[in-house]
Amino acid sequence: MSYKTTLAPGMVLARGVGRCLSSLGFAPLTEFVPARGLRVDVIALGPKGEIWVIECKSSRSDFTSDQKWQGYLDWCDRFFWAVDPSFPTEILPGDAGLMLGDGYGAEILRMPEAAPLTAARRKAVTQGFARQAALRLARLHDPNVNLAEF
Template sequence: MTDGIIATRDSDSASETMPDGAAAVARGIGRLFARNDIWCIPEMPLRNGRRADLMGIDAKGHIIIVEIKVARADLLGDGKWPDYLDFCDRFYWGLAPHLDRSPLEGNDFKPDCCGVIVADGYDAEILRPAPLQPLNAARRKTEVERLARAAMRRHAGVIDPECAGLFRGE
């Protein structure tokens, strides 16, 4: 058990808009999270113009963002990830198993405030828990509402694809 999250198998969550490797990582993380009552959606737009690869909420109402990386160049070249920290209580890097994790130990990647999850298309494991860095109550309320509305919009689109076409943004 790591930070209240247990690593075993089962459930589903991947994005059709992610590259194949990233979709597999998202699926494995989705399974890990689902087993631990953390529900997330992929490709969640944030109010600062960024888009979180996975954004979810745990049973205590904490917001979790996961930034997925499957290539070293993408990991090393990503300068936008600190922009996500203002929108979550916990931030994780979600990595493919083959990816070298050593850069995440450097100060540029703030290891004191970022967790690390390694995942494939079947499962995931938390290698470093993300510390809780609580959002203020007003920000959390706003983000939980945005996350809930986005999830409901997506669900409505699954039930009735014509309904999805009525809304043009998130």
């Protein structure tokens, strides 16, 4: 019996972004919720504590229908768009970073300027990151464990 799963295009791109970030020494986490009503595609914690948020867009309509992305800027030191090679990059805001990728990897085409978080916000994001990552790891070891979401 073979097992095959089909990922949505954005999740395929997020996998490649995660591989790129890992190669740079970052710890990536997908589907992170920094605050109620927000869910970033990828957040990454760097070796020096820096926090990057990456939004993966699979099409023009995926980008134009996203009304929340500016709310993500308050939760990271650097913000990036990640798209595949066929995406019309000219429609993306020029002050954000840009990654080009696929399901196997990605590369940074444009590095955004850093907008460092305040110490209190950095602590909150880092603790939320650690908690969500630990809860996911616990579920891998015991899918039936009763863990409270936050």
